[in-house]
Amino acid sequence: MKQFKWQIILILAAIAAFFAFPYFNQVELPGDGFSTLGSDTVRAEVTQIIEEGEIDMGGHMQKYQVARVNILEGEYAGIVMEIDYGKRQIRSDEYDLAVGNKVMISISKTPENVVNAYFVDFIRTTPILWLTIIFAAAIIFISRWKGVGALLSMAFSLYVIIDYIIPHILIGEDPLRVSIIGSIILLGVTLYLTYGWTLKTHAAVISMIFVLLLTGALSALFVVLTKLNGTGDENVMFLMQAMETPINLRGLLLGGMIIGALGVLDDLVTTQASAVFELFHANPNFGFRDLYNSAMRIGQDHVAATVNTLVLAYAGASLPMLLLFSLARGDFGYLINFAFIAEEVVRTLVGSLGLIAAVPLTTVIAILFAQRAESLGKWEQVLGPEGSGGGHVH
16 A cells, blocks of 8 residues: 555646746747658548559669549648659558558658649558557556556656757757666656656666766777767768757767666666565565575676577677678678677677676675665655555564
8 A cells, every 4th residue: 555655746746846847847949940750741542543653763663653632621621732652762561551541751842833743652640540549548558557657757767868968959058968868857757757756766777877877988998999979870970960959979879878778777686686585575585696696696697688689689680780780791800890790799888798797786786775675664664665565574
């Protein structure tokens, strides 16, 4: 019952913080006036397929379609225009335009005031919305109040990134400092929302802070040693050209590493802290060394699986590039020297080192909390219970 009370208080506090946050964080973005993805697109509905056939795109034969669409929004709402799908760009033959399809189109006007419309992509909002609803229902069904807290945590994380971290970087603030502050905000809210105001969560939060500091120090060191400057991503080059406000690209790279490590560390430190408390409940006679050794055996398996997951995630994201390099018979030992590859290697290895350090560090801190839980006395009213499902062992 006490745990339930804390969960309700935290959820209400998070909702209040969610609505209050914009008033404390009003940032005026630079008005550079450049066009970006989505800024010149509108929704339209396909009303008729006019023509279909095949076209040679540089030796590659592909299907094309010409369709009539009704513009659904913007300056040209209600006007019927023609678009082609596959005449100007490589397209997939798996999906064709059909009457009733909702699509995104780009509208441009020539100096002679001739209006042209171009196919951009299919609108996928509805199926993604249904998938989100199913996901939310599933996590609430399985985890109950913890699931509600997890959903609020996820929403708050995205909110802080989009409404705090990104705007402050765009106005020229140091990306590393902004990312650290943003990570602390995420850390202080999301873990408590998901797991409650408990000793177990306190142990996880304190461990996470130390691991983030270590990961940040390692990132800064190896970014300098490998002479990385943050220009490995082509999106950074577009950002440099579009922005009038200078951005510290090395700080942006370091900030990205810290935020990336935060998501993986969240899972590891909370699981390890839980393992320590459960082991202590299973055998309250365990001394420090016995409890440490038992918890470390669990942590070793977890960190091995998590590191492998991290490597596979980066490899999967880079698979098209790796295929292209293999097709050109490139030397992978040579490939690692390119900035865009070296950035991912350093990001993966530094993040993995943070994971490795998190296991013994979290284990020690959680043991100190678990073994002193019974002697808290009146402090338990402030620090909260041990954890969900856990009470004092007598």
